Amino acid sequence: MNLTKEQKDIIASTGNIKINAVAGSGKTTTVIEYAATRPAGSRILYLAFNKSVKQEAIRKFASRGLSNVTVETAHSLAFRHIVSRSRYKVRSQGYKTHEFVELLKLPGSGEKHAEYIAANHINKFMDELEDYIEKTEDVQLGMMLSIVREYGEEIPEIINDIKRMHVSDHEREKAELIFSTVHRSKGMEYDTVRLVNDFITEEKLKKLTEDDAILDEASVEKLNEEINMLYVAVTRAKSALYIPAGLAPADAICFDPIHVADDEEWYNSISPPKKPAKDKAHSVNEIRKKHANAYKPWTEELDDELTVMYCEGVNIKEMAKHFGRNQGAIMKRIEKLELEEKYG
Secondary structure, three states, rough: OOHHHHHHHHHOOOOOOHHHHHHEEEEEEEEHHHOOOOOOOOOEEEEEEHHHHHHHHHHHHHOOOOOOOOEHHHOOOOOOHHHHOOOOOOOOOOOOOHHHHHOOOOOOOOOOOOHHEEEEEEEEOOOOHHHHHHHHHOOHHHHHHHHHHHHHHHHHHHHHHHHHOOOHHHHHOOOOOOOOOHHHHHHOOEEEEEOOOOOOOHHHHHHHHOOHHHOOOHHHHHOOOOOHHHHHHHHHHEEEEEEEEOOOOOOOOOOOOOOEEOOHHHHHHHOOOOOOOOOOOOOOOHHHOOHHHHHHOOHHHHHHHHHHHHHHOOHHHHHHHOOOOHHHHHHHHHHOOOOOHHOO
16 A cells, blocks of 8 residues: 555654545545554544444454454444433434424514424425525425426335335445435545536536625635535545536536536436335234234334434344344334434
8 A cells, every 4th residue: 555645644643643634535544554553552442424434444444453443423422421321311202392492592582482483493394495495596405396396106105115225334335326415425435426416516606706795704614615515525436436417617628537427317327226026915913923013103212212222332133122123123213213313
């Protein structure tokens, strides 16, 4: 492995150090090499951005035989050292309107129940959604609306198809295609990366920066964040990068391994997987012979218990045995409660 001068300086350093590094600059590789050169018996904590990065880091440290490195996410570390030790109770359910008022300390305007009306809006979509999207240029929300318009009543079936083909995070190497947000892909690398058309474009950037009125500190910070998201996305690719035509600069000169394609070419390049054959349905009674609580409703107490076990690192198999359900049911409930996003 050929390391840069900067990487060598970091690895050879002693004492406290702080490193400022951009996306795709080899941070994970540097940290692994740094850990490998520490004195025998050193105890090292590696804090990852999310669970996906954590799993990948565990694999990489293990492949180097670095058993003295503990890999955690900030959430999992906080849960074990703060929530568990202080005996706080993690709430798996959502919050009611009056609880939003208390938690967010929403002030009243003097009008009757004004703060409760404001809190109620947090739980609902805004009215006149199309006008909102047009005024705010919210690309992601616009894409969601387009999906609803195009597929309509087919969406539940499409979602079920995706769920049937889904593999768990610890089996991600079996996946032929991985859908990810930029935030969840931080620290990860992929052979091929395909971007969707919801990043800031050169045209939009020029339009916004031509108007001096919007160039206040908050606006500049937001634009920089948008540009950084695009930068992080393109630096995830190891071998090939596919960019939608609408996202490429007007005078872009692309060559292998960077490809520009219109939306139709983009989607056609992904072969749709065949639907798996459906197994013959078993009766509920037959299933409950093996899983006593199969298809029984989840209660708030059970959700809280599942949340605690998840945060304590109990594996899916043990949780399934504990709750008398199959592993698929446990994984679906974890997804429903968004435990991976909150405590992964």
